[in-house]
Amino acid sequence: GAGVSQSPRYKVAKRGQDVALRCDPISGHVSLFWYQQALGQGPEFLTYFQNEAQLDKSGLPSDRFFAERPEGSVSTLKIQRTQQEDSAVYLCASSLQRRGFSGNTIYFGEGSWLTVV
């Protein structure tokens, strides 16, 4: 597709449920990022992939959060045993070049809105 696509757009989960959020980056983009955006806040970094390699997961808030990109294209962010504080918008972003490449524009998807009740 023309842009970064995320699904589902909206997800309501009961506390303790596992959720999986999918990201289809722009075709051919090497870099893929996941961000978490709480209500009224700026996006905060979760994790970074260069192709299929997860090179940075320093922003993942706990071991309940897991991300993968097995074939270097589609990525899934999984949250196990969801808690109310996990309620947020989860944004996926991609860029053509690897992180560190000068002039690397990052494009965001529409986000997956997660509400944990």
Next chain:
Amino acid sequence: GENVEQHPSTLSVQEGDSAVIKCTYSDSASNYFPWYKQELGKGPQLIIDIRSNVGEKKDQRIAVTLNKTAKHFSLHITETQPEDSAVYFCAATSGYSTLTFGKGTMLLVSP
């Protein structure tokens, strides 16, 4: 790590006026400064960016200025229109780190 401060948190202007949003950053290694516009229910959309080798960049009604010495950059929107109403985020990165965002500015343009 990088820390980005953004002001003001809300900004109300009349249609046709100018709007200015200011950001400061802490990491002197940062060299790329994008601005994103986020409308309700949508993801951030890149509207303009600037790299550390230039001091100013303009695209129609939008301009960004960068003062590396002061670690300060600003977004200027002239002749504002109601459709400019949104939340605007500044961000900074050294390239080898991830984008660090400010907390956002809600811009309201009244007709």
